[in-house]
Amino acid sequence: MTDRELRELCRRYFDAIERHDLEAVADCCDPEFTFWVNLSGSELTREQSLATLRDGRALLRRRSYDDRRVDTFDGGFLARYSVTCVPHDGRRFSLQACVVAQCRKGKITHLDEYLDSSKFRAPRQAEP
Amino acid sequence: MTDGEIRELCHRFFDAYQDRRVDELAEIYAPDCIVWHNVFGRETTGAENLAALPKSYAGQRRRTYDDRTINTFEGGFVIQYTLAGVQHDGHRGALWICIVALCKDGKITRIDEYMDSSKFAAWAGRGRPRSES
Numbered sequence: 384m385t386d387r388e389l390r391e392l393c394r395r396y397f398d399a400i401e402r403h404d405l406e407a408v409a410d411c412c413d414p415e416f417t418f419w420v421n422l423s424g425s426e427l428t429r430e431q432s433l434a435t436l437r438d439g440r441a442l443l444r445r446r447s448y449d450d451r452r453v454d455t456f457d458g459g460f461l462a463r464y465s466v467t468c469v470p471h472d473g474r475r476f477s478l479q480a481c482v483v484a485q486c487r488k489g490k491i492t493h494l495d496e497y498l499d500s501s502k503f504r505a506p507r508q509a510e511p
Numbered sequence: 512m513t514d515g516e517i518r519e520l521c522h523r524f525f526d527a528y529q530d531r532r533v534d535e536l537a538e539i540y541a542p543d544c545i546v547w548h549n550v551f552g553r554e555t556t557g558a559e560n561l562a563a564l565p566k567s568y569a570g571q572r573r574r575t576y577d578d579r580t581i582n583t584f585e586g587g588f589v590i591q592y593t594l595a596g597v598q599h600d601g602h603r604g605a606l607w608i609c610i611v612a613l614c615k616d617g618k619i620t621r622i623d624e625y626m627d628s629s630k631f632a633a634w635a636g637r638g639r640p641r642s643e644s
Contacts, residue, residue: 422629454585461582481611497607501629
């Protein structure tokens with residue numbers, strides 16, 4: 384894949400997550416896609432990763448991937464960004480993260496994500 | 512810099528960090544090098560980073576930078592690795608870290624480091640029950 388194709392794939396992936404367009408997210412990912420994050424150290428399949436995004440919808444009103452800095456390398460891309468989350472109670476928080484993606488034939492085959500979980504603030508439960 | 516030169520610089524940097532050769536690290540950092548961490552969200556100078564190393568090193572018996580996966584891009588590299596530490600009491604821990612470095616003229620001009628600070632205590636062995644003697 385060319386530099387331009389990798390950048391376009393990266394943009395489509397993050398834009399799709401922002402829109403919560405899970406079909407478009409799935410379309411960016413190879414059927415054998417795996418997702419790893421430095422928090423758990425375990426890998427998720429594409430379906431498990433999509434389920435995590437689906438579940439996240441119940442907690443977050445909106446999330447945006449801002450200040451994206453993308454670099455490409457042979458067979459993949461690096462994206463650094465601020466992810467800003469707005470839970471349903473309106474409070475917002477953001478954290479700095481990066482992903483390293485392996486890509487092939489127009490699809491992401493593997494993603495490694497690095498972030499600091501101490502920056503998460505769990506949304507408060509709604510008052511009864 | 513070529514792919515080969517950038518990879519070589521990356522290995523020099525991590526080997527020097529691992530072997531505690533602060534003088535060599537000072538040669539690798541450009542004079543105006545900046546170091547940024549996602550945990551603190553602020554920039555420090557290369558000189559400040561180097562000045563903090565002796566105290567940082569004193570905390571562990573040994574550190575190794577293992578499982579290095581390096582990719583290079585125009586003007587820099589991204590490295591994913593496992594930081595394995597052995598504390599003075601023998602406790603072993605590991606952290607998964609990613610560093611993005613910008614390079615120019617054979618030097619590192621900027622480092623962005625991404626890690627999960629919630630793993631620090633386990634890495635250092637803090638909070639473990641002490642064995643009875």
